[in-house]
Amino acid sequence: xxxxxxxxxxxxxxxxxxxxxxxxxxxxxxxxxxxxxxxxxxxxxxxxxxxxxxxxxxxxxxxxxxxxxxxxxxxxxxxxxxxxxxxxxxxxxxxxxxxxxxxxxxxxxxxxxxxxxxxxxxxxxxxxxxxxxxxxxxxxxxxxxxxxxxxxxxxxxxxxxxxxxxxx
Amino acid sequence: xxxxxxxxxxxxxxxxxxxxxxxxxxxxxxxxxxxxxxxxxxxxxxxxxxxxxxxxxxxxxxxxxxxxxxxxxxxxxxxxxxxxxxxxxxxxxxxxxxxxxxxxxxxxxxxxxxxxxxxxxxxxxxxxxxxxxxxxxxxxxxxxxxxxxxxxxxxxxxxxxxxxxxxx
DNA sequence: TTGACTTAGTTAGCTCGCTAATTATAATTA
DNA sequence: TAATTATAATTAGCGAGCTAACTAAGTCAA
Numbered sequence: 172x173x174x175x176x177x178x179x180x181x182x183x184x185x186x187x188x189x190x191x192x193x194x195x196x197x198x199x200x201x202x203x204x205x206x207x208x209x210x211x212x213x214x215x216x217x218x219x220x221x222x223x224x225x226x227x228x229x230x231x232x233x234x235x236x237x238x239x240x241x242x243x244x245x246x247x248x249x250x251x252x253x254x255x256x257x258x259x260x261x262x263x264x265x266x267x268x269x270x271x272x273x274x275x276x277x278x279x280x281x282x283x284x285x286x287x288x289x290x291x292x293x294x295x296x297x298x299x300x301x302x303x304x305x306x307x308x309x310x311x312x313x314x315x316x317x318x319x320x321x322x323x324x325x326x327x328x329x330x331x332x333x334x335x336x337x338x339x
Numbered sequence: 340x341x342x343x344x345x346x347x348x349x350x351x352x353x354x355x356x357x358x359x360x361x362x363x364x365x366x367x368x369x370x371x372x373x374x375x376x377x378x379x380x381x382x383x384x385x386x387x388x389x390x391x392x393x394x395x396x397x398x399x400x401x402x403x404x405x406x407x408x409x410x411x412x413x414x415x416x417x418x419x420x421x422x423x424x425x426x427x428x429x430x431x432x433x434x435x436x437x438x439x440x441x442x443x444x445x446x447x448x449x450x451x452x453x454x455x456x457x458x459x460x461x462x463x464x465x466x467x468x469x470x471x472x473x474x475x476x477x478x479x480x481x482x483x484x485x486x487x488x489x490x491x492x493x494x495x496x497x498x499x500x501x502x503x504x505x506x507x
Numbered sequence: 508t509t510g511a512c513t514t515a516g517t518t519a520g521c522t523c524g525c526t527a528a529t530t531a532t533a534a535t536t537a
Numbered sequence: 538t539a540a541t542t543a544t545a546a547t548t549a550g551c552g553a554g555c556t557a558a559c560t561a562a563g564t565c566a567a
Contacts, residue, residue: 175399175420175421175422176419176420176421176422177403177420177421179406183406186406187405187469190466190469191469191470191473192470193470193473193474193477194469194473195473195476195477195480198476198477198480198481199473199476201480201488201492202476202479202480204492204495204496205376205377205380205492205495206377206380206381206384207499208373208377208495208496208498208499209373209374209376209377209378209380209381210377210381211499211502212373212374212377212498212499212502213374213377213378215502215503215505215506216374216505218505218506219505219506226552226553228553228554231343235345237355238347238351238354245515245516246515246516247514247515247516251344252343252344252345253343253344253345254343254344255553255554255555256554256555256556257515257516257517258516258517258518258554258555258556258557259553259554259555260516261516261517261518262552262553262554263553278515281514281515281562281563282561282562282563283514283515283516283560283561283562283563284514284515284516284562285515285516298358301355301358301359301362302359302360302361305359305361305362305363305367306361307504307505308363308366308367308370309361309363309366310501310504311370311498311501311502311504311505312363312366312369312370312498313366314497314498314500314501314504315494315497315498319490319494320369320494322487322490322491322494323490323491323494323495324369324372324373326483326487326488326490326491327372327373327376327491328372328376329482329483330376330380330479330480330482330483331375331376331379331380332482333478333479333482334379334380334383334479335383336475336478336479336482337383337384337386337387337475337479338383338386338387394522394523396523396524413545413546414545414546415544415545415546423523423524423525424524424525424526425545425546425547426524426525426526426527426546426547426548427523427524427525428546429546429547429548430522430523430524431523446545449532449533449544449545450531450532450533450545451530451531451532451533451544451545451546452532452544452545452546453545453546
């Protein structure tokens with residue numbers, strides 16, 4: 172994760188521009204600014220969740236379970252939905268089981284598999300975190316007016332679609 | 340780092356909204372979208388750097404050294420500038436020394452300290468990476484026109500300044 | 508119906524962050 | 538000048554990702 176405190180200023184970039192023709196200082200600064208804000212937001216969110224004994228990984232598992240009508244899912248499904256490896260999900264699930272926020276239900280039809288279910292302690296944890304989380308999201312996002320925010324998101328989506336320029 | 344594949348849609352959020360009054364679906368989706376694009380860009384950059392045997396940490400160290408007039412710095416200074424702990428910088432510096440991209444110069448005035456210097460192999464590595472990096476940044480950022488891009492960055496800066504709503 | 512694949516979860520071992528403790532050296536101050 | 542405190546680098550050990558290898562259980566096809 173990019174933690175660079177010193178995003179280069181135009182003066183520093185000038186030195187680099189002498190060596191590298193392709194450098195466009197403004198674009199580089201803007202690119203790094205986007206990366207930095209992404210990491211800053213992520214960090215701030217993690218600090219917030221930590222106050223509740225959670226981090227993004229475990230928090231998402233609880234949320235994914237709450238999305239389900241029966242509050243249950245298999246570790247594999249959770250891994251796919253959370254976008255982490257099965258090994259990582261195994262660790263997250265075990266930690267949540269240890270903390271007593273989810274329960275394990277062995278599958279009756281498949282001896283390899285089991286379900287995890289959001290239990291009352293897990294639901295209580297979400298009931299504790301989520302209102303505070305939503306209030307903060309509201310506050311943060313309302314620091315930009317609706318029209319500007321919509322436009323910003325639209326531009327970010329364009330950027331996302333063009334990420335692949337780095338892959339060739 | 341947020342890797343959530345399934346950003347919730349309005350339908351899922353409706354279920355959550357029944358339980359949590361404070362939820363504003365659009366704002367949550369937009370917030371998560373910003374986080375996701377940040378992680379996507381970071382990942383794409385890391386994949387790019389990996390093709391050159393680097394990752395963000397080591398790459399930044401080389402860049403920070405190249406910024407210096409004498410191409411040298413101490414591990415502590417590098418840690419501060421890169422925004423990582425001294426322990427982390429110790430690992431990065433050792434790896435770069437092992438790879439032969441930087442050289443170690445023991446301090447003559449302070450027996451505890453030493454300088455690291457970008458050497459010719461390190462400079463060659465940067466000369467290999469940076470033009471390709473800058474070209475890709477240009478391509479990516481030009482997917483948005485200048486005015487829209489400037490405005491987007493401006494909004495992101497506002498967001499950054501309001502990150503602290505998560506800290507209270 | 509048995510042999511070959513596939514799938515679910517786990518484990519081992521890696522990377523790259525971190526903090527806290529340690530070592531060695533400098534610097535300060537009583 | 539001796540004792541204390543501060544600083545630079547290192548080390549140990551943790552967390553949360555990862556891949557690859559493994560075990561056990563299903564599935565399918567000859």
